Amino acid sequence: MRASRHSALRRTTAAAGGLVLAAAVAGCNQTTGGGAAGQAFPSDTIEIMVPAGAGGGWDSTARTMQEVVQNEDLVDESVEVFNVEGGGGATGLAQLQEDSGNPHALMMTGLVMLGALELADSEVSLDNTTPIAVLTSEAEAFVVPAKSPFKTINDVIDAYVKDPSSVTFGGGSAGGSDQLVAAELVQEAGGDASEMEYIGYSGGGEAIAGILSGDVEVGVSGISEFTEQIKGGKMRLLAVSTADPVEVNGEQAPTLQDAGYDVDFANWRGIVAAPGLSDEQRDQVVEVIDELHGTDAWKQALADNNWTDFFKTGDEAEKFIKDEAEKTKQIYEELGL
Amino acid sequence: MTGSDSRELGAVPDGGRAGHGAEPGELDVDDASSSPVGPLIAGVVMIGFGILMLTQTLAIKGEGFEPEGPRFMPMLATVVWLGLSTVYLVQQLLRMARSRDGLPVQRFAHSGRVVALLVLLVAYAYAIDPVGYIISTAVFFVSAARVLGSGVLARDVTVAVGLSVGVYFVFTRLLGVYLPPGVLPL
Amino acid sequence: MNSFDSLLGGFATVLSPENLLFALIGVTLGTLVGVLPGIGPAVTIALLLPVTYNFEDPIPAIIMFAGIYYGAMYGGSTTAILLNTPGESASVATALEGHEMARRGHARAALATAAIGSFVAAVISTTLLAFVAEPMAAIAVTFRATDYFALMVLALVTVTALVGNSLVRGLLSLLLGIMIGFVGLDAVSGQSRFTFGSISLFNGIDEVLLIIGLFAIGETLYVLVRGRTRPGHVTPLGPGHGRGQFMSMNRDQWRRSWAPWLRGAGVGFPFGVLPSGGAELPTFLSYSYEKHRSKGREEFGKGAIEGVAGPEAANNASFSGVLVPLLTLGLPTSATAAVMLVAFQIFNIKPGPQLLETSPDLVWALIASLFVGNLALLAINLPLIRLWVKVLQIPRPVLYAGILVFAGLGIYSVSGSVSDILIAYGVGVVGFLMRQLDFPIAPAILGAILGPELENQFRRSLNISNGDLTVFVDRPLSATILAIAVLALVLPYVPKIVARLRGKPVETAGKLAFADED
Known part of the structure; x- marks a missing residue:
């Protein structure tokens, strides 16, 4: 369902303490569509759009950023996070276009979105944004419900190679990094990736419900999305996608390479701003993100969430995203998705 | 459930009839009078709307109408809509044929006032940002109350100013919801 | 932790002075708006949504909404009793008997039995909710996409x-809602649908705009056209505290009220839990039952207190019931529940089987706040009854102009763009025409909110089954639910069909519903 809050917040000013007056002034500026050149950033509430449902990886990244920026007083304005579901991020990306030129309109992005845009044959791409930074990378986790007959990742892959219709995979939006890593894995194991049944969910909560109810047999998503369920004993972690081991619930999780598959895959997440920003505006936003990256609170959050620090900003980020888009396109063609 | 279902149950006499102390300028109560034309027009309009939506359904990108795709459900909804609209129209025609009086529906009374109210609403929508919340709301309230049949200007103005100023300050200062100050130096 | 401990935790949250204040504000605001003629709980919540837009913490907001809801319900019964204009169909029975009581000088007793009955029923049903919530969530975890679809x-x-009196009109209303729900970018494929090429429609039509347009603006235009802009005749309250009375009711009235309260709660809760269209059916059943079994049957229609006590209790109890599918499945089964769902979404709370796990604090605080909200209602509403009577005497033009101002505020604060405001007005005109032509509104609201979700589960099921449509009947649970749905569709016509089979004239058989049929 659609998030009603986006537009609501657009018309909301920070009520906290002495900010009222400043916010009211900022409110006047709003109608002019963001700050003009030379204006300090931020001059208004920063709005981070999560182009997916609540409870997913983008959502928790954005909310962590919000928390750190506000708790550490990195900016004078407040930071709001809102969700726009749909199309693996395509809906949010389309909506971001409406805020062209406004440096306060930010959006989470990542590998997931590249794949989804590729799959949807979308008219807008990440070229229609102003890249700000790449922030984190995260291992993908393969999980099954606790009562599943699959005990190891090898069980899953063997079953799949024998009969692709015997296993249904499920995770984030179709075409996203979750499907990509599953496809890469079966391809590597000698299976036919184009036969794969994959069910995409637009939000971590829904995917968890789908895995636990038995709609899908094997869940694939960022490891942080399943941590609670693994800890609670409701899900079993079969493997993580990175070559570097990851610690989950006090234990070292098996990697795909441990299981004998030569896959090293990490899902990265970053943040972009609305298109049409001047270089000066972009650098102002980058500066805030840079400051955020330097805080201890952010480092702690990375550790807590099992995210790997993967920091690039500005031009470097722009180049990285472009390369990744190109790479994703290639993989898609190879896999015949 | 709905704000108006009471009417459908038909069991409730209108409490407003025994009006006492009516104000000058208040509207007359105008209740059910026979007019079969309304539902007929509605039936035709609904069919037209269905055809319009059908063209929109076909405009959705993609080929075929496989149930997993984005075109299937809109198509299903549109087709069923068209079918039911036709049934509705036929029902109304049959009913008209059955009884010469047609069915008891409310006549569109005071339609001039409805149009006036809609014009006011639209003007309000356009005025709220440039003029500001307080002034536009106060003016809107007074004019809307008049269209709705109020005849006591002094009271309306008092209420309008109190309401718009009150709402503005409660929402912007206490609740943090943005409302445009407009031309007032707030 | 068992449900009881969790509930105590919920009370610990709610009973902070700050949250108590929100509960009281909610009850007061809810009553104030709910007492307005023609305004039911769903609209009241929709109109008051902006109040909480900037709350950081969802818990006080949710507590406030619980207060608003109960306040609006009570306000609605006040209007029904004193003015004989029920704000929603669930108060129709109250209007029937309650207004007659008021005319005979027993207004205070009618208001008291409504308030106390609501309180009793709410306490019982909320207790049931507290103990059903966790097991239900555990069952809900096993529900698959096909089950959700069904x-x-x-x-x-x-x-x-x-609900309502014509299947054709009801279905058309439902389909209109579903088509409105499809407007925007498709969540799966990203294709734009029903947007007429306009980018401002890409994000769909906001539910808040829809609710305020259909209900508040539609209702005002409707009132205007019918010329009902005079203040209604408010029946006087009658003398205050009399001898031998406790809380405005005498011994005999208490004796006649308590059993209908309990029975009302017993009917209301289960019907609320089941998808049965909300409060209308249980209140009607309660009224019929009380009428049937009452010794003073001849008094019904002339102000029988049982006819107020039972339906009011059923009405309130059904709300706690409606919360069961709403919280554990994310499934709204009435217009009011749909509005609550929208309120949840504003705070990024996604009701469903995971909710009790991810936000237990919130769920238990909500359940606890239902108790507190009712207590607040009892504590402030009975003493303040004279104030609500004053509200009822406000001249209608002022009242409806005020409603339009609040509708405008709700629309503006949700979007702020002129085009969205105009869309809401357009929706309002549609709502007005629907009222004028006797189309029910609730199916449109529910269709718009559930339609996209229904499609989502439908497509997901087919993806899982590889496009095999038999997936919906293969699973016994889904098949059973779908069969019940078909049954619900034909059930109202059973008397007619039976009559036809027996060769009796169809007209005398009627329909198992609350009004005439085409």
């Missing part, structure tokens, strides 16, 4: 078939 079909069918 449940949503059932919810839409019952709201359409069991």
Whole structure:
């Protein structure tokens, strides 16, 4: 369902303490569509759009950023996070276009979105944004419900190679990094990736419900999305996608390479701003993100969430995203998705 | 459930009839009078709307109408809509044929006032940002109350100013919801 | 932790002075708006949504909404009793008997039995909710996409078939809502649908705009056209505290009220839990039952207190019931529940089987706040009754102009763009025409909110089954629910069909619903 809050917040000013007056002034500026050149950033509430449902990886990244920026007083304005579901991020990306030129309109992005845009044959791409930074990378986790007959990742892959219709995979939006890593894995194991049944969910909560109810047999998503369920004993972690081991619930999780598959895959997440920003505006936003990256609170959050620090900003980020888009396109063609 | 279902149950006499102390300028109560034309027009309009939506359904990108795709459900909804609209129209025609009086529906009374109210609403929508919340709301309230049949200007103005100023300050200062100050130096 | 401990935790949250204040504000605001003629709880919540837009913490907001809801319900019964204009169909029975009581000088007793009955029923049903919530969530975890699809079909069918008086009009209203729900970018494929090429429609039509347009603006235009702009005749309250009375009711009235309260709660809760269209069916059943079994049957229609006590209790109890599918499945089964769902979404709370796990604090605080909200209602509403009577005497033009101002505020604060405001007005005109032509509104609201979700589950099921449509009947649970949905669709016509089979004239058989049929 659609998030009603986006537009609501657009018309909301920070009520906290002495900010009222400043916010009211900022409110006047709003109608002019963001700050003009030379204006300090931020001059208004920063709005981070999560182009997916609540409870997913983008959502928790954005909310962590919000928390750190506000708790550490990195900016004078407040930071709001809102969700726009749909199309693996395509809906949010389309909506971001409406805020062209406004440096306060930010959006989470990542590998997931590249794949989804590729799959949807979308008219807008990440070229229609102003890249700000790449922030984190995260291992993908393969999980099954606790009562599943699959005990190891090898069980899953063997079953799949024998009969692709015997296993249904499920995770984030179709075409996203979750499907990509599953496809890469079966391809590597000698299976036919184009036969794969994959069910995409637009939000971590829904995917968890789908895995636990038995709609899908094997869940694939960022490891942080399943941590609670693994800890609670409701899900079993079969493997993580990175070559570097990851610690989950006090234990070292098996990697795909441990299981004998030569896959090293990490899902990265970053943040972009609305298109049409001047270089000066972009650098102002980058500066805030840079400051955020330097805080201890952010480092702690990375550790807590099992995210790997993967920091690039500005031009470097722009180049990285472009390369990744190109790479994703290639993989898609190879896999015949 | 709905704000108006009471009417459908038909069991409730209108409490407003025994009006006492009516104000000058208040509207007359105008209740059910026979007019079969309304539902007929509605039936035709609904069919037209269905055809319009059908063209929109076909405009959705993609080929075929496989149930997993984005075109299937809109198509299903549109087709069923068209079918039911036709049934509705036929029902109304049959009913008209059955009884010469047609069915008891409310006549569109005071339609001039409805149009006036809609014009006011639209003007309000356009005025709220440039003029500001307080002034536009106060003016809107007074004019809307008049269209709705109020005849006591002094009271309306008092209420309008109190309401718009009150709402503005409660929402912007206490609740943090943005409302445009407009031309007032707030 | 068991449910009881969790509930105590919920009370610990709610009973902070700050949250108590929110509960009181909610009850007061809810009553104030709910007492307005023609304004039911769903609209009241929609109109008051902006109040909480900037709350950081969802818990006080949710507590406030619980207060608003109960306040609006009570306000509605006040209007029904004193003015004989029920704000929603669930108060119709109250209007029938309550207004007659008021005319005979027993207004205070009618208001008291409504308030105390609501309180008693709410306490019972909320207790049931507290103990049903966790087991229900555990069952809900096993529900698959096909089951969700079937449940949503059932919810839409019952709201359409069991409420209102024409299946054709109900279905058309439902379909209109569903088509509105499809407007925007498709969540799966990203294709734009029903947007007429306009980018401002890409994000769909906001539910808040829809609710305020259909309900508040539609209702005002409707009132204007019918010329009902005079203040109604408010029946006087009668003398205050009399001898031998406790809380405005005498011994005999208490004796006649308590059993209907309990029975009302007993009917209301289960019907609320099941997708059966909300409060209308249980209140009607309660009224019929009380009428049937009452010794003073001849008094019914002339102000029988049982006819107020039972339905009011059923009405309130059904709300706690409606919360069961709403919280554990994310499934709204009435217009009011749909508005609550929108309120949840504003705070990024996604009701469903995971909710109790991810936000237990919130769920238990909500359940606890239902108790507190009712207590607040009892504590402030009975003493303040004279104030609500004053509200009822406000001249109608002022009242409806005020409603339009609040509708405008709600629309503006949700979007702020002129085009969205105009869309809401357009929706309002549609709502007005629907009222004028006797189309029910609730199916449209529920269709718009559930429609996209229904499609989502439908496509997901087919993806899982590889496009095999038999997936919906293969699973016994889904098949059973779908069969019930079909049954709900034809059930209202059973008397007619039976009559036809027996060769009796169809006209005398009627329909198992609350009004005439085409």
